[in-house]
Amino acid sequence: MKITALNGFKDIVPGEVELWQQVEDTARDIFARFNFSEIRMPILEKTDLFARSIGEATDIVEKEMYTFVDKQITMRPEATASLLRAYIQHGLHVQKPVQRLFTIGPMFRHERPQKGRLRQFHQMDAEVLGTPNPRVDAEVMAMGAMLLKELGINVSLEMNSLGCPVCRPGFRETPLTFIEDRKDALCDDCARRSKTNPLRVLDCKNPKCREQVEEAPSILEHLCNDCDEHFEAVQKGLQQLGVQYSLNKFMVRGLDYYTRTTFEFITKDLGAQAAVGAGGRYDGLVEKLGGPKVPGIGFAIGMERLVLLLQQQEETEIEPNGIDIFVAGLGEKASEFAFSLVHSLRQQGMHTAMDHEGRSLKSQMKQANKVHAGYVLIIGENELDQGQAMLRNMENLATSHGWRWPGYQGRRRRCPSRAALFCAGFKLWK
Numbered sequence: 001m002k003i004t005a006l007n008g009f010k011d012i013v014p015g016e017v018e019l020w021q022q023v024e025d026t027a028r029d030i031f032a033r034f035n036f037s038e039i040r041m042p043i044l045e046k047t048d049l050f051a052r053s054i055g056e057a058t059d060i061v062e063k064e065m066y067t068f069v070d071k072q073i074t075m076r077p078e079a080t081a082s083l084l085r086a087y088i089q090h091g092l093h094v095q096k097p098v099q100r101l102f103t104i105g106p107m108f109r110h111e112r113p114q115k116g117r118l119r120q121f122h123q124m125d126a127e128v129l130g131t132p133n134p135r136v137d138a139e140v141m142a143m144g145a146m147l148l149k150e151l152g153i154n155v156s157l158e159m160n161s162l163g164c165p166v167c168r169p170g171f172r173e174t175p176l177t178f179i180e181d182r183k184d185a186l187c188d189d190c191a192r193r194s195k196t197n198p199l200r201v202l203d204c205k206n207p208k209c210r211e212q213v214e215e216a217p218s219i220l221e222h223l224c225n226d227c228d229e230h231f232e233a234v235q236k237g238l239q240q241l242g243v244q245y246s247l248n249k250f251m252v253r254g255l256d257y258y259t260r261t262t263f264e265f266i267t268k269d270l271g272a273q274a275a276v277g278a279g280g281r282y283d284g285l286v287e288k289l290g291g292p293k294v295p296g297i298g299f300a301i302g303m304e305r306l307v308l309l310l311q312q313q314e315e316t317e318i319e320p321n322g323i324d325i326f327v328a329g330l331g332e333k334a335s336e337f338a339f340s341l342v343h344s345l346r347q348q349g350m351h352t353a354m355d356h357e358g359r360s361l362k363s364q365m366k367q368a369n370k371v372h373a374g375y376v377l378i379i380g381e382n383e384l385d386q387g388q389a390m391l392r393n394m395e396n397l398a399t400s401h402g403w404r405w406p407g408y409q410g411r412r413r414r415c416p417s418r419a420a421l422f423c424a425g426f427k428l429w430k
């Protein structure tokens, strides 16, 4: 019987992986432009890390974590908590008062799989630790927006403020009463949340609940002066950078650590899984995890959702990872020669391939096409004796007959520009 991957776990195979690489390359480029350094953390962490940061009463901690109960360890469901744990453990705040860190990797949540929702998914996560400055909130959102724009993905940025420990507790009672009055009309999840995490009811995507909370009071009207000023300054920063946004007073987010600014990059093109990326400020979290009193803000973008969106767009061109040159040896003697030639070209940095099955020229040319070779070097036994080969440019199909390698003192060598790269260091044929 065939063994297949687990439900909600996906292979990323050649043909698709190139798009992932392009997305990742673009992200790394953008992160570098904003002066972020990479950090990599382990996948397994102590369960307590997530319970303390994401919150005991969240869906993630309550029912979605992959936990080894006997060992009290969990496969990370998101990157922020692990990143902060590493930041504290290595005293990164001492090295630099403001750290800008990013990480890319797999996360695990036991959710019901559907389009754009997996159990193992990948996030590109960026965090700035050490500054409360609202300009940084704007800068971080602008970075996310720039990344999505450069990838050609159309999203809208929605933003809210969740206040701080000064103003939020006062507000919590207001929706509580509002929700209590309507709890019979809410979905099952919200009926439960109305007791454990009532603000989350405001954020429910179920149309039934949406209808109920339409008139709910907004936290934006209950912000304390400091939070209000902060939120105004964030908006000013976004306007200054030309980043479009809209306010969404119902955005609560599914993780408990947020304070003040929260935001989501939303698409209309992925059905229920509308958030391509999301994040916010979490000013008390580092301290809560045993670190210094350091504010933070960041976001994570879901790579599966990005890739789905790109695949849905007709103009997305996946550039195949082609090779520089395919060496086609015809006959045993030429193949033996090609074997060491290919190795030598690889030592010189060329992306090179050859056939090992003694196939005909026609079938080797097909193979070269399949691996998107820029050039094919054709070597027959006669050519080998004469110290020459035929170089075919696979883009314009021009063939340079009598192409000579360095050291051969016969006719002048005709060498196309890309091939010149390896001609220079080519020492095998003397």
Ligand code: HAM
Residues within 6 Å of the ligand: 077, 078, 079, 080, 109, 111, 116, 117, 118, 119, 120, 121, 122, 123, 125, 126, 127, 254, 255, 275, 276, 277, 278, 279, 280, 281, 297, 298, 299, 300, 301, 302, 303, 304, 305
């Ligand atoms: P989150 O909203 O839970 O936030 O996830 C961020 C993004 O990860 C989502 O917008 C989505 O694109 C992707 N994502 C989440 N769950 C899945 C899934 N099951 N399948 C596919 N993609 C998924 C966080 O994780 C926070 N740590 C973000 C953050 C960073 N806040 C501050 N810094």
